[in-house]
Amino acid sequence: MQETKKICRRCLLAELSEDEYVRSLKEYIAGYPEDKRVCEEEYRRRLGICTDCERLADGICSLCGCYVELRALKPNSVCPEPFDNKWKVDKC
Numbered sequence: 001m002q003e004t005k006k007i008c009r010r011c012l013l014a015e016l017s018e019d020e021y022v023r024s025l026k027e028y029i030a031g032y033p034e035d036k037r038v039c040e041e042e043y044r045r046r047l048g049i050c051t052d053c054e055r056l057a058d059g060i061c062s063l064c065g066c067y068v069e070l071r072a073l074k075p076n077s078v079c080p081e082p083f084d085n086k087w088k089v090d091k092c
């Protein structure tokens with residue numbers, strides 16, 4: 001019988017396995033409220049820019065330390081590139 005382990009939302013990262021952590025991030029992104037996130041087109045546009053950026057490593061922006069898939073969700077978030085906000089204008 002396979003044991004099912006519950007994810008604790010109040011645990012520190014050190015207490016989660018890598019699989020649990022990635023799953024927790026994906027659940028957070030999927031459950032982020034529609035009325036507090038950019039539209040899908042803008043979200044995909046931002047992530048497309050990040051995937052072409054030399055600052056991206058393992059899903060994290062090396063400038064700000066954020067997971068870009070989380071940062072890109074929020075309408076007021078900007079790309080932290082100091083000399084060239086690569087995301088520029090929001091489409092929605």
Ligand code: SF4
Binds near residue numbers: 056060064068078081
């Ligand atoms: S947020 Fe900006 S600097 Fe960071 S990875 Fe994305 S495009 Fe690059």
